[in-house]
Amino acid sequence: MGKSLSKALRARKTADAGVLQWKNQNPSMEELFEKYPWVEEMVLTMGEELLKNAAWGLWFRVITGSGLSMVDLATDINVIRVYFEEGQKGYGWMMLGMVLASMGLQLLVVVLQNGKMGWGKLLREALIVVSGLKPGFDAMRVVSNAEMEEHQVMDAKGELVFTKCAEMFCESIPGCILQVYALIQGGSGGQMGTKIFSIVVSAITTGMGSASISYDFDSDPEKRRSLPSFYGYLPDEGNKRTVMAR
Structure with missing residues (x-):
């Protein structure tokens, strides 16, 4: 799951979009974030720092x-x-x-x-x-x-x-x-x-x-979140998103 977070962040320009993709890929994380909101904030902060400092960021x-x-x-x-x-x-x-x-x-x-x-x-x-x-x-x-x-x-x-x-x-x-x-x-x-x-x-x-x-x-x-009927045609799985991006 940690490796999949890295891939999700690598595919996006911003940390919040990468974390959202990762959360949707892993239902257990969605449940964890809902039960403990501070965990999502922690992961988001980590993602922001990773994007700034990683060579691929x-x-x-x-x-x-x-x-x-x-x-x-x-x-x-x-x-x-x-x-x-x-x-x-x-x-x-x-x-x-x-x-x-x-x-x-x-x-x-x-x-x-x-x-x-x-x-x-x-x-x-x-x-x-x-x-x-x-x-x-x-x-x-x-x-x-x-x-x-x-x-x-x-x-x-x-x-x-x-x-x-x-x-x-x-x-x-x-x-x-x-x-x-x-x-x-x-x-x-x-x-x-x-x-x-x-x-x-x-x-x-x-x-x-x-x-x-x-x-x-x-x-x-x-x-x-604001317009789910229009946005959301991209799949949450990293590999499928990569295919569509190409």
Whole structure:
């Protein structure tokens, strides 16, 4: 049972979601938690510390969860350069507009989140967005259970979801469609490898981002408790969840 707790935590971004999965896998734990509520709090605290310190915990999630987003941004900027070099300036300007729209929405959240916390905090968060590192910082805050501060409008998990949605709907999805269209119209000339690689990265980023949001929402303990008729399609068994995640 202890090994299965480790697997459940490894599969989730937060300790409460991992402990919920583990509890549902083991009916005896559900009975124990109900009889002695302090045991659940103890296991949850242990899970939080394990996520912070384990090699597969914080850094693994930060690297895998946000790495694709940053690679997607880098490939999009590179393909914008290619479009301008090859005389396809129309496509280049449209791609640039998509990237700026994504960053604009993220900057809007930064202002809403940190507008009342001083110019220093606001400027630091804005620089994180402009540098393309916001997905990594958001993922780190979620895994480290960063608390929502007094003047913020959403918690760390909500901010991470908004960042992913902004990237998908402003950059990854329309950018992928535009690049495929530009590739068809442009024929086989030019830097084909660079263009195809950018399309593949955008497609993978979109798929992983949307699947991750659905997975996180469905396995969230609060959402399952508040709306069990909608959330809960993911099985509680670790192996079955892994199959569905893939």
